[in-house]
Amino acid sequence: MMEKFFETFSDPAEVEHHYRERNIEIKVTPLERGHFCYRKHTASPAGFFLRSSQMETPWSMEVGNESDSFLLVIPVTGRADWMLNTRESAPSSPYVLDYLSVKSARFAPMTRIDTIVLPAEILHRDLAALTGQHCYKRLSFDPTASFSERDEKVILQIYVALKCLLASNHDAGVSPIAVGYLRQALVSMVLERGRHNFRETIDGVRDDSLPSRLRRAVDFMQAHAHEPISLAQIAAEAALSIRGLQSAFSRWKSISPMSYLKSVRLERLRSDLCDPSIQATCAQIIYKWGFSDVRRFSKAYRQTFGETPSETYAKARGTRG
Secondary structure: OHHOOOOOEEEEHHHHHHHOOOOOOOOEOOOOOOOOOOEEEEEEEHHHEEEEEEEEEEEEEEEEOOOOOEEEEEEEOEEEEEOOOOOOOOOOOOEEEEHHHEEEEEEEEEEEEEEEEHHHHHHHHHHHHHOOOOOOOOOOOOOOOOHHHHHHHHHHHEEEEHHHHHHHHHOOOHHHHHHHHEEEEEHHHHHHOOOOHHHHHHOOOOOOOOOOHHHHHHHHHHHHOOOOOOOHHHHHHHOOOOOHHHHHHHHOHHHOOOHHHHHHHHHHHHHHHHHOOOOOOOOHHHHHHHOOOOHHHHHHHHHOOOOOHHHHHHHHOOOOO
């Protein structure tokens, strides 16, 4: 999908230098003589960091410094063995690693893994929003089986959607709103469905569905619909936990918070399409509001408004759709 964007390294020293420039200290050791080949592609749209790594030859690495982040690892092919503080881990399905606990890793030939970097500060902030209270202990995931089989499938679907979005919008740039949806979906899966030390706390969060707080959430969404706001930000503005916010919307509006936000953006998008003073193409307006698949969006738009976006756009400007 994104093969043409990969960088190729044939010297272990090049790999070490490459990561050193990014404040990551590693020691690379080839595990066979002669040929060495490592390929990688990194994307970081709207604060989202995804790295695809291909180890065409076997090698190992030792970690030389600490990075305060968690890694959501998606194994694709081959095998990666991680040496952590107290155990080894080599899962074949999606898992979460605390980078602070990683000491070394060993990669078999023709191994490919995709890694989504989740800064610890952001993950703990969203955890606090989810539980409605400050979390004094660090998150600790089971690195051998971080998710159930059913949840793994959902994570893979979100991951594939993210890669498709990045590939289809590589030249034009990626909509921060669209990326925000996928980031929120991934973080929600990691925190709400992952096997970690706060899972019981999250499952035990009480519903708090005060209409006044719901109004604060609605007002915040209306004011910031043009920005890539997250579920955690909305909950914090309403002084609710994420669970409480979701419950409030379900009880009083029969819709999820993010679905409501999407409906607000849809109305704003239609308003822009109907405004001939806006100097932008129909596709640019759609993209601006976080809808990256124009064809799929057009079908949904027609179901809601009885016409396609291009027809709305053309009518407002006195041209043919």
